[in-house]
Amino acid sequence: xxxxxxxxxxxxxxxxxxxxxxxxxxxxxxxxxxxxxxxxxxxxxxxxxxxxxxxxxxxxxxxxxxxxxxxxxxxxxxxxxxxxxxxxxxxxxxxxxxxxxxxxxxxxxxxxxxxxxxxxxxxxxxxxxxxxxxxxxxxxxxxxxxxxxxxxxxxxxxxxxxxxxxxxxxxxxxxxxxxxxxxxxxxxxxxxxxxxxxxxxxxxxxxxxxxxxxxxxxxxxxxxxxxxxxxxxxxxxxxxxxxxxxxxxxxxxxxxxxxxxxxxxxxxxxxxxxxxxxxxxxxxxxxxxxxxxxxxxxxxxxxxxxxxxxxxxxxxxxxxxxxxxxxxxxxxxxxxxxxxxxxxxxxxxxxxxxxxxxxxxxxxxxxxxxxxxxxxxxxxxxxxxxxxxxxxxxxxxxxxxxxxxxxxxxxxxxxxxxxxxxxxxxxxxxxxxxxxxxxxxxxxxxxxxxxxxxxxxxxxxxxxxxxxxxxxxxxxxxxxxxxxxxxxxxxxxxxxxxxxxxxxxxxxxxxxxxxxxxxxxxxxxxxxxxxxxxxxxxxxxxxxxxxxxxxxxxxxxxxxxxxxxxxxxxxxxxxxxxxxxxxxxxxxxxxxxxxxxxxxxxxxxxxxxxxxxxxxxxxxxxxxxxxxxxxxxxxxxxxxxxxxxxxxxxxxxxxxxxxxxxxxxxxxx
Ligand code: ARG
Numbered sequence: 108x109x110x111x112x113x114x115x116x117x118x119x120x121x122x123x124x125x126x127x128x129x130x131x132x133x134x135x136x137x138x139x140x141x142x143x144x145x146x147x148x149x150x151x152x153x154x155x156x157x158x159x160x161x162x163x164x165x166x167x168x169x170x171x172x173x174x175x176x177x178x179x180x181x182x183x184x185x186x187x188x189x190x191x192x193x194x195x196x197x198x199x200x201x202x203x204x205x206x207x208x209x210x211x212x213x214x215x216x217x218x219x220x221x222x223x224x225x226x227x228x229x230x231x232x233x234x235x236x237x238x239x240x241x242x243x244x245x246x247x248x249x250x251x252x253x254x255x256x257x258x259x260x261x262x263x264x265x266x267x268x269x270x271x272x273x274x275x276x277x278x279x280x281x282x283x284x285x286x287x288x289x290x291x292x293x294x295x296x297x298x299x300x301x302x303x304x305x306x307x308x309x310x311x312x313x314x315x316x317x318x319x320x321x322x323x324x325x326x327x328x329x330x331x332x333x334x335x336x337x338x339x340x341x342x343x344x345x346x347x348x349x350x351x352x353x354x355x356x357x358x359x360x361x362x363x364x365x366x367x368x369x370x371x372x373x374x375x376x377x378x379x380x381x382x383x384x385x386x387x388x389x390x391x392x393x394x395x396x397x398x399x400x401x402x403x404x405x406x407x408x409x410x411x412x413x414x415x416x417x418x419x420x421x422x423x424x425x426x427x428x429x430x431x432x433x434x435x436x437x438x439x440x441x442x443x444x445x446x447x448x449x450x451x452x453x454x455x456x457x458x459x460x461x462x463x464x465x466x467x468x469x470x471x472x473x474x475x476x477x478x479x480x481x482x483x484x485x486x487x488x489x490x491x492x493x494x495x496x497x498x499x500x501x502x503x504x505x506x507x508x509x510x511x512x513x514x515x516x517x518x519x520x521x522x523x524x525x526x527x528x529x530x531x532x533x534x535x536x537x538x539x540x541x542x543x544x545x546x547x548x549x550x551x552x553x554x555x556x557x558x559x560x561x562x563x564x565x566x567x568x569x570x571x572x573x574x575x576x577x578x579x580x581x582x583x584x585x586x587x588x589x590x591x592x593x594x595x596x597x598x599x600x601x602x603x604x605x606x607x608x609x610x611x612x613x614x615x616x617x618x619x620x621x622x623x624x625x626x627x628x629x630x631x632x633x634x635x636x637x638x639x640x641x642x643x644x645x646x647x648x649x650x651x652x653x654x655x656x657x658x659x660x661x662x663x664x665x666x667x668x669x670x671x672x673x674x675x676x677x678x679x680x681x682x683x684x685x686x687x688x689x690x691x692x693x694x695x696x697x698x699x700x701x702x703x704x705x706x707x708x709x710x711x712x713x714x715x716x717x718x719x720x721x722x723x724x725x726x727x728x729x730x731x732x733x734x735x736x737x738x739x740x741x742x743x744x745x746x747x748x749x750x751x752x753x754x755x756x757x758x759x760x761x762x763x764x765x766x767x768x769x770x771x772x773x774x775x776x
Contacts, residue, residue: 109703121175147196154191165191203685217703219261230529234271235426240578248627250529251769252715270446278405279308297425312398328367453512454504472500486543495540525554532559558713561638592622624770628654632719652723660726662776664758671739683748691732698728722764
């Protein structure tokens with residue numbers, strides 16, 4: 108049951124004399140949960156805008172609305188407060204009835220939507236044959252949480268992993284395989300050897316690019332230094348305003364020079380690192396055109412060259428298996444895994460269609476879609492200056508071309524109402540262009556969303572990297588989280604007053620659940636658009652908004668049933684009356700019944716942290732209840748049973764909520 112939606116629905120009926128159907132949604136937005144319980148459960152401040160519109164005192168309007176409002180079956184008579192707030196306080200007896208029904212319901216009283224929509228969710232999508240890194244966990248867990256939540260609420264939901272299995276990294280690997288492979292290492296572990304080859308070729312390509320860039324960068328530095336010297340030598344301006352401007356410009360220039368110098372030094376250091384390594388230097392010297400050559404290998408693959416296709420077919424299965432190992436540990440599955448390669452044969456047709464319909468045109472030999480002449484409504488209200496290239500001068504198709512073909516395919520196959528792309532915020536221009544083009548293609552009823560997310564930072568505030576500056580591999584990350592969780596689980600077990608009672612295997616199992624959960628929850632509990640700082644200590648903390656805390660809270664609630672030897676199934680079946688006499692019981696009841704509201708808010712803007720915030724509030728509300736209201740030692744059997752039901756529903760709500768985040772619970776910690 109969505110309490111907020113119910114209150115809004117009732118209010119909507121009372122608003123018909125004052126507002127048109129078009130005005131209604133914005134007014135109903137002004138009905139919100141009260142910040143302060145003394146104002147009741149929900150507060151509506153919609154009489155103020157209505158007063159303005161109708162030129163009447165808001166308090167009068169509020170009083171009329173209240174008189175017309177039919178709420179007596181669920182709430183106390185609403186009050187008008189202050190300048191015209193309408194305060195609604197739900198009735199405890201009605202809430203108790205709702206709780207009784209929720210207990211008896213496997214869905215905990217959460218209704219499936221009456222307006223199911225079809226969603227395709229595009230998430231995870233790593234580039235195969237490159238090691239997965241910390242950034243991939245964000246896309247994977249956010250996408251998975253949205254998938255689970257949409258599905259639970261009754262939408263038709265398709266997860267499609269748009270693997271990068273056709274990109275330029277394959278040219279690099281093929282080149283590396285042909286020239287640098289260690290056959291024994293390849294036989295032993297193809298994935299590790301391919302990853303090594305990828306890193307090696309990447310480094311050599313970078314080296315040669317860097318060598319070309321360094322003199323240009325040095326020249327730029329020299330020019331800026333000259334500019335700076337000229338500015339420094341210029342006389343002070345007489346006018347204080349002008350002088351202020353001059354000093355500011357000088358400061359800016361100093362900053363630019365310092366940054367450029369840093370870039371020069373970093374690049375020089377990178378080149379020196381290759382040159383001082385005899386092996387690398389030799390390879391670099393022997394492969395001066397490696398960048399171009401790797402691109403050619405990709406082009407050959409795309410043109411159907413037999414040898415390169417054979418290699419691609421040989422490389423793909425072990426690479427995909429390596430990724431699947433990570434998915435299995437994360438407990439993530441996909442309905443479809445249609446990688447970029449799947450669309451290869453479609454691209455020429457997609458591009459021909461763009462030309463025929465006058466959507467793309469040639470510019471400098473490349474084929475582009477231009478947006479600058481479109482009305483901004485066609486671009487979703489944004490001004491997009493840069494064109495989107497769909498075919499390069501040399502005839503090659505691009506990431507964007509594939510994404511267009513993918514939309515066409517998904518539309519044909521599933522007729523979705525929405526496609527969600529859970530992808531790094533750095534790709535926002537790509538998606539703005541893609542969505543604008545899709546609208547030009549006529550997909551204008553389709554909801555297209557870039558569910559973007561920020562960067563994972565290290566403790567130094569910069570993108571999370573290993574000490575040596577490499578990106579942090581996902582497998583190592585998972586292992587570390589699990590091994591730290593294992594220490595915590597062991598310490599907890601050993602400090603039990605009755606002595607440790609977990610076998611080593613059981614400890615390891617719990618550690619795997621707890622460690623992976625900590626990692627996922629740390630990510631999901633952040634507002635996805637912000638960057639967040641990665642910290643094992645914080646994510647595994649027993650106190651605070653962490654998975655560890657939530658799992659512990661769950662295990663603690665469940666332990667009551669063990670300690671009291673309560674048969675919870677029988678308790679539910681006997682359907683004892685729920686009584687909400689103590690304030691802490693009343694607060695817990697409300698929080699429990701807000702579960703559906705929380706799930707709805709996850710979907711409003713595709714933000715899973717709305718659910719973690721809800722669960723954290725629930726755990727805290729429960730703590731207060733548990734401190735103030737004895738359960739097993741309650742005054743009467745009736746009170747005891749009522750409180751046990753609240754405990755049962757709390758445990759099940761935590762479990763269900765965590766499950767929607769892709770996080771498991773353990774009965775004992
Ligand atoms: N493979 C891409 C990357 O790693 C992400 C793909 C996202 N999905 C999409 N349809 N473009 O950057």
